[in-house]
Amino acid sequence: MTGGAHFEIKDLSVGYGDSLALDRVSLSAKGGGLIGLIGPNGAGKTTLVKAMAGLLPVSHGSIHLDSVPLTSWTQSAKAKKVGYLSQSRTVHWPVTVERLVSLGRIPHRGPWDGVSDCDQDAINRALDFADIDSIRMRAVTTLSGGELARVLLARVLAGEPDAVLADEPVSGLDPGHRLQVLEGLKALAGSGRMVVVVLHDLTLASRFCDRVILLHEGRVEADGTPEAVLVPDALAKVYGIEAVTVSEGPQRAILPWSNI
C-alpha cells in the first residue's frame, strides 16, 4: 500500500451560475479512517468531491493537496494521486470488464506503453477487491447495475491512488455487496489512504465511517464521529425527518421513520 494524501480546504465556495453549491466550506481530510460525506440532495456533496478532484473551478477559497495548491498540481501527477469515482454509471461502449478496469492505469503508463506486469498486478488486485474476477472478460453493457458499480470502483482502485473520492459507490448494490464494498474501502482507509465516500444510508455511515461530515445547503453542518454527528436534532434540521435509532452494544442502526 502507498502513503496517504492530505487535503486542506479553506473557505471554499463553488457556484453554478448565480447560485452557490458550496458556501465557504473549510475542512481538513487525511488518511487513516473512512470519511463519510452525507447530506440531503442538493447539499453540495457531489460538488465537494468534484472540487477536491480538481474537476470544478473554485469561486472563492482554496484547496491544498499535500500542502500544494491543487491548481499547481500537474494533471498527470494529480491523476496518480487522486482517484475519482463519478456518480454516473454510463459506460459508452461494450468493452470488457478487464479493459475498463485497466483504464485506471492510464496515469501510470506512457502514451505508447502496453500493460506492464506491474499494471496487470494492480488490475488483478482491483478485480479481486471488487469481487469481479469471474466476469473479467464480459462486456460491461451486459452487467447488472450492481456489477457495473463494482467494476467502476475497481477502475478507480486499479490506479492505486493515495486518495479515493467515491460518489455514492454503494447505491444500487444489494446488501451483501454494500457491506463488502464498504468493508474494502474501510480497509483501504485503514492502510493509510484518504478515502471519502458520499453516502445516503445513515446506518451504513454510522457502521463504517470513522468520521462523518454532514453537509446542508452548501455548508458543513456537523463534522465528527458518527455518534456525535448523526443525532436526532441534526437529522431533523438537515433532512426534516424523525429517525429511530436502534442500539445493541456498540452497534447502531439509524432508520428514517417519518417526515417532520
Place this chain on the structure above:
Amino acid sequence: MNNTVTASGEKSSREVRQGLLLGGLAVLVIVLAIISLFVGRLGIGGVADLLAVQGQDPETFRILLIEVRLPRTLLALTVGATLGLSGAVLQGLLRNPLAEPFILGASSSAALGAVIVFYFGVAGGSALATPLGGVAGTMVATSALLFLGGRAQDPLTLILAGVALNALAAALTSLALNLAPSPYAALEIVFWILGSFADRSLDHLVLALPLMGIGWVLLFSTWRALDALSLGEDAAASLGFNLAAIKVRAILGCAFAVGAAVATTGVISFVGLVVPHVLRPFIGYRPSRLLPASFLGGAALMLAADIGVRLIDTQLELKIGVLTALIGTPFFFHLLYVLRRGGR
C-alpha cells in the same frame, strides 16, 4: 489464477486478431489502389488495354495513368481515410455511434465554405483559397456543434444539432445556386453537393494533401483520451486528460482534414458512419484502436466505391457522393432503430 491465465490467453489472441485486421486492411487498400489505377470508363477496361496503349502511345499512357488515374486513386484513398478517421474520432469524442462529418453538418458546411469562396471569386486569387474555405466552414460547424450538443447525454440531441447545421448549410448553398451568375457557376456549385473524384488533377491533390495531413495528425493525437472518454468527461478529466485541449484538437483536426477533402471532392456522406461501426466489434470496441482501423477501412471502402461507380454501366458516371448516400441512408435508419432499442 486459472481465470487470470485464461484471460491473458484470450487477451493475446485478441491482440493478434486486431493486428491481423490492421495488416489485412492495409493489404486491401494497396490491392484496391492498384486495381483503381487500371479501371476506367473510356475504353480502357483492363491491364492489357492499358499496356497496349503504353506500347502504341507512351505519352497517352503517361497522361492517362499519372494525370487522370493516379490523382483519382490517391484522392479516393486519402479522402476515404479522412472520412473514416474523422467518423471514428467524432464517435469516440462525443460517445455517439451516429456521429460522423456528414450527419453532424461538418461536410455540408465545408462545401458551403468552398462555395462561398468560389461564389465571391476569391478562388481566382489563390488556388489554396477553396480548400481553406472548406477548412473554415468545417471549423465553424464543428465548434457550433460542440457548443450546441457536446455534453448531451442523449445521442439524438447531437444529431438534431447536426440537422440544424445541415439545414443552414443547405439553405445558404441553395441561395448561392439560386443566384449563380451563369450555368457554369451553377454546375460548379452542384459538384460540391454531389461529390466526385472525377476530373481531379494532381494539383488538387497537392493542395489538399498537406491540409488533410495536418488534420490526420491532430485527429490521431486524441487517441488516448478517447478510451478514457468511454467513462464520461469527469472520469476522463480525473485520469489526467485536458478535455478542452482534446476538443480543440478534434475540431481543428476535423476542420483541416474534412474541410480540405470536401473542398476538393464535394460531399461524400456516411463513410464516417459505416466504417467505424462495421470495424468496432473487431477491435474490441476500443475507441483508440478504432482510429487506425477506420483510417484504413475508409480508404478501402472509398477506393472500392470509386471502382464501383466506374464499372456500373450508366450513361453518365454515377457520382460517388450519390452512391454513398444511397447505401448509407438505409444503414443510418438501421442504426437509429438499433439505438432506439437501447443497443450500440
